[in-house]
Amino acid sequence: MQLHAVIYGKVQGVGFRYFTKNVANSLGVKGWVRNNPDGTVELVAEADKETLDKFLEKLWIGPPLSHVENIKYEFKEEEGGFSNFEIRY
Numbered sequence: 001m002q003l004h005a006v007i008y009g010k011v012q013g014v015g016f017r018y019f020t021k022n023v024a025n026s027l028g029v030k031g032w033v034r035n036n037p038d039g040t041v042e043l044v045a046e047a048d049k050e051t052l053d054k055f056l057e058k059l060w061i062g063p064p065l066s067h068v069e070n071i072k073y074e075f076k077e078e079e080g081g082f083s084n085f086e087i088r089y
Contacts, residue, residue: 002031002076003052007041007059009069016041017087019063027051030082034089045085046078 007016012035020033020043029052031045045055052075062068 001046001049001052002078003043003045003056003073004076005043005045005056005059005071005073006036007043007062007068007071008039010065010067011041011062012039014065015063016066019066020059021085021087023055023058024085027055029055030085032082032086032088034087046080046082049075 017033017035020041023029024031024033024045027047029045029047031043033041033043036042045052047055056071056073059071060068
């Protein structure tokens with residue numbers, strides 16, 4: 001299954017992408033995360049539904065200096081093609 005999410009709040013300049021990558025790696029999630037020009041963080045992640053639910057729970061917490069106000073997300077059919085989880089610039 002694939003998760004596409006946009007995270008809103010104080011999520012840039014606080015280590016959110018690195019936090020996301022570490023959580024993804026610990027859960028075996030594959031995909032990518034990046035900062036958007038509007039101050040949000042966007043990601044695409046692939047794993048089974050249960051793992052993606054755990055991933056989302058951890059994203060709501062975020063790293064210590066972050067403050068997540070909202071996460072808009074949708075689940076889609078997995079597209080594949082990811083071999084790891086990377087930070088995109």
